[in-house]
Amino acid sequence: MAQFVDDRKSATIERRAKLFRGFADPSRLAILGALCNEPLAVHELVERTKLSQPNVSNHLRCLLECGLVASDRHGRFIRYRISSPRITVLLSDVDALLDVVAVGVEACDNYREA
Amino acid sequence: MAQFVDDRKSATIERRAKLFRGFADPSRLAILGALCNEPLAVHELVERTKLSQPNVSNHLRCLLECGLVASDRHGRFIRYRISSPRITVLLSDVDALLDVVAVGVEACDNYREA
DNA sequence: ACAACATATCAGCGAGGAGTGATATGGCGC
């Protein structure tokens, strides 16, 4: 197992933190989760996530820039999809971890209930 | 592969987001990373992460409440350790994902450089 | 009991980011 760096200013750590923040929002998680099942156009994402259209677009731009999703134009629709299966793996890992720590996480009030 | 829920208000998604937020901070990542290598007392974490002592304590309380770390008193020291190997797995998977998307994540300016 | 060290707690400040609403751009069919 690779040793982890511990200096908070390390570039490695900052990259990790930045990536985690990409996932640390219910709206983006909803979008990513939906895209893990199947590629979808924006208006479909709006329907399923019940977010406003500008909101979805904003998040998609961010996810696109970060390389977490990719997009193809199909007529006047733009279809978004997960860029790598590793994302699905990551989400599954979180669920696995939640099996162990879910109670504690619920209880922790350092973060509000979203 | 399990289907992911897509409604942003789902309890599942909110739990995931909350857990991700636990990891979405350089300071906590530094602490967790250090603890992945070996159990450590607070003052040792302070040395390695170069964070202030109250700051480390605050993060540790959060991580403890969330069940991500555990603690044992040894004399006047309190030794903290990772609560589950799944955490190490999660961190490794993030690094794996970063191998693919690191460039994009660096470039994305929706989040500042921490 | 007192001094010294280890850790925890808390209030207050400051900054980053999520959501909204209005608006702009772009492609399609008639």
Place this chain on the structure above:
DNA sequence: GCGCCATATCACTCCTCGCTGATATGTTGT
């Protein structure tokens, strides 16, 4: 070309969270 639909952009507000500084609690040796 003109509406219409799909998507993107932007300014603004509110709220949340991380850090600091001062202080409290706790433990060990002498």
